[in-house]
Amino acid sequence: MLDEELRASTQDGAYPRPQLVRSEWLDLSGEWDFAFDEDVEVDARVGTPAEFGRTIVVPYPPESPLSGVHETGHHPVVWYRRRVEAAEVAGAGHASGRVLLLHFGAVDYRADVWIDGRHVGAHEGGHTPFTVEVPAGDGGFEIVVRAEDDPRDFSQPRGKQDWRVAPHSIWYHRTTGIWQPVWIESVPRQHVTRVAWRPDIDGECVHLAFEVAQKPVAPTRARVTLRHGEQQLAEVTVALASTREEVSISLPVVGTEQGYDELLWTPERPVLIDARIELLTDGTADPADTSDAASSYFGLRSVGTVGERFLLNDRPYFVRGVLSQGYWPQSHLAAPSPEALRAEVELIKELGFNTARLHQKLEDPRLLYWADRLGLLLWVEMPSAYEFSDTSVTRLTREWTDAVRRDSSHPSVVAWVPINESWAVRNLAVDARQRDFIRSLYHLTKALDGTRPVISNDGWEHTQSDLLTLHDYENDHEVLGARYGTREAIETSLEGMSPFGKRVLVGTAAEAEATASAPALLTEFGGVSFTPDADVDAWGYRLVGTPEDLDRHLSGIFGALDASTGLAGWVYTQLTDTVQETNGLTDENRVPKLPVERLRAIIRGTA
Incomplete structure (x- = not known):
């Protein structure tokens, strides 16, 4: 369960997904095995390299000095491998009956992921996150990632990354492969996967849309609590009927002169409202396996x-x-x-x-x-x-x-x-x-x-x-x-x-x-x-x-x-x-x- 004192608005900036925060996670940054595609033979049985000849420091792209590779030439395909030990899985708070998620902040441009030789997911888009589920096992597991980023494919959204070998004019060295954090997170089987806040100052409320991992099969409620500092602003409970729900939370304090001045977000006074979201499932043998809690935040502004x-x-x-x-x-x-x-x-x-x-x-x-x-x-x-x-x-x-x-x-x-x-x-x-x-x-x-x-x-x-x-x-x-x-x-x-x-x-x-x-x-x-x-x-x-x-x-x-x-x-x-x-x-x-x-x-x- 989430630590009651964990406030998303005052986190230290390390957690990779700052508006949906849990305490059971582990950053996988650091040394991974690495290879350029042209340097390896792919094992036809599992579709991944048999050997990796280099190491790389994730999440730095191989073109960069901090990666330890620092090769800026054209390398359209790169491979990564990391063994996650059983002790690391336990350190992420994982236990039997829960789900272990593997998150990628961004992999440029197209990624395939294998776990213990099994292909578990793919993603296209070099700047947006994706998640795969780690198959249930006895503890540790091996991750293999293949990233494809063709410098001469002009249909890829690439920004200022140069298609030439050396930077020219207003374009820069490329960023290939993993370039944002990779981390594991332990969650209940039923858990919140996304939150979206939309403040409505004139209506004196905030609208929350949230998504959960699966359609409820037992009576499930979501309890949302909003706080500013030690002041509780609101608490609502809504029954879940599907994987996506919306709720409008009344904030009448915004309608007062004092509340308006104290709670609205501006660059000069960046007030953040903390939120705690709990999923409560009734009638289960082990509620700890099916109840989720996460923290979030939002700002009231138009x-x-x-x-x-x-x-x-x-x-x-x-x-x-x-x-x-x-x-x-x-x-x-x-x-x-x-x-x-x-x-x-x-x-x-x-x-x-x-x-x-x-x-x-x-x-x-x-x-x-x-x-x-x-x-x-x-x-x-x-x-x-x-x-x-x-x-x-x-x-x-x-x-x-x-x-x-x-x-x-x-x-x-x-x-x-x-x-x-x-x-x-x-x-x-x-x-x-x-x-x-x-x-x-x-x-x-x-x-x-x-x-x-x-x-x-x-x-x-x-x-x-x-x-x-x-x-x-x-x-x-x-x-x-x-x-x-x-x-x-x-x-x-x-x-x-x-x-x-x-x-x-x-x-x-x-x-x-x-x-x-x-x-x-x-x-x-x-x-x-x-x-x-x-x-x-x-x-x-x-x-x-x-x-x-x-x-x-x-x-x-x-x-x-x-x-x-x-x-x-x-x-x-x-x-x-x-x-x-x-x-x-x-x-x-x-x-x-x-x-x-x-x-x-x-x-x-x-x-």
């Missing part, structure tokens, strides 16, 4: 728009955002440690930003947890494929659906971006099929989660979007100010070709009218490159030579946008240097290029 303004909790909120690639030199897309995810959120806030646009990456859920807990708005963006085909449409739609379902309960997430800059749909201005695709993604996202703005195609060539987002790397602050200083100036870019050479609106007349009247944000600008290392192959949209030049240049372009009366916010490119892209406000090791106090003053408009 997101919307009115006129030309972005709203948080029905109040105008100016977006001061930064583009975050989520890439580390020593571990690539994988975080070097759980602590690094907290440090990333702390760094963004310390620099003066209130928002991060997670660019071309579905982030580790533990980063979303720290954004929830510490107070940072997030835009979630789907990694792009690089061709338009039936296969790419199917793959991206399926993985985006999984991503929205996974992340929709995080209060920090305030916008969805299924497509960026027409990547994989480069002809959508003239191709009706491509317009239908991004239109369908917009409406699919609204159907899955109608509580947040959706941007059909961030940057330009919108069909219908809830925010009018524009990208412009003009680095003359006077020109930038003239283009975006007023709403009237912004609207001149909506007719014909914009200053950045793209049409802004490509939808129907009704879609164009809706998008043109939405709040406008400049969601990529800047890209100023500075590095004191003359040997670095530096790349950026504007190069400057000294820290003093960087200060003057940033002051000019940020100041021009702060003076705008027509923008609802902006997103600067970018947070950190990434491989050859040296246009970060910090270097690749997160060291700021100007004093933090000075950067914060520029970003906050107090310089």
